[in-house]
Amino acid sequence: FRSTLTLIICLFMLFYFFSIFLPAKIIDAIPHEAKLISRGLDFGYTNDPSAVVDIYRYNGGYIFDELLYQKGLSNKQIADILKEFPPVLIKADSAEPKSIDELKLYGISVIGAAKGQGSVNQGIQNIQDKRISVTKHSVNIIKEYRNYLWKTDREGKKLNEPMGIWDHCMDAIRYGMPVVFFMTDEKRQELEFERVMREKRLRSKQKSGIMNMA
Numbered sequence: 001f002r003s004t005l006t007l008i009i010c011l012f013m014l015f016y017f018f019s020i021f022l023p024a025k026i027i028d029a030i031p032h033e034a035k036l037i038s039r040g041l042d043f044g045y046t047n048d049p050s051a052v053v054d055i056y057r058y059n060g061g062y063i064f065d066e067l068l069y070q071k072g073l074s075n076k077q078i079a080d081i082l083k084e085f086p087p088v089l090i091k092a093d094s095a096e097p098k099s100i101d102e103l104k105l106y107g108i109s110v111i112g113a114a115k116g117q118g119s120v121n122q123g124i125q126n127i128q129d130k131r132i133s134v135t136k137h138s139v140n141i142i143k144e145y146r147n148y149l150w151k152t153d154r155e156g157k158k159l160n161e162p163m164g165i166w167d168h169c170m171d172a173i174r175y176g177m178p179v180v181f182f183m184t185d186e187k188r189q190e191l192e193f194e195r196v197m198r199e200k201r202l203r204s205k206q207k208s209g210i211m212n213m214a
Helices: 002-018 075-082 097-105 119-128 139-147 168-176 185-213
Strands: 025-027 035-042 050-058 061-070 090-092 110-112 132-135 150-152 158-162
Touching: 035 168, 050 075, 050 168, 061 075, 061 139, 061 168, 075 097, 090 097, 090 168, 097 110, 119 168, 132 139, 139 168
Parallel strands: 025 132, 035 090, 061 132, 090 110
Antiparallel strands: 035 050, 050 061, 150 158
């Protein structure tokens, strides 16, 4: 019994050592007070699924909610699915500019996420620093979150680079998470989207007021 317990403890410590994230809190549903701030999109097709994750700000932390995790979807099918959800700026993999432009043609508000040297680790650190919750129906986020590990070298030493598996939702989350160190093109487009949405809401309220007066 002791040897079995020791093995379990060792395996747990080993997994904990190579895990990138601490366990997230699992919640039943999105609280009413939570604010939807962005939506992350990781493109896939034949071998990899397309993943879409909503990101909410709530009580000093963030909530991740899985909207899509499916293989074999065309950009038109992805656009049709996205239109079923409340509008919010989508940040997608900037390595897929053709797919991003096609989604825009279908009426989707989407931009390429800022990427470059060190952006993966920066995005990981940005999540590590936050209090994270995940909705219980987001089974693929939960699975990837728990299995997102650091690479190791031949001697078993941990490298400062994530393994290239269990990362579709995680990539979508990295793209969608707000990171503002300076005024990037991504941030300018995000602010412009928010301005346009505010103007639309204002016009809608004004129109509603005029109709009520009539």
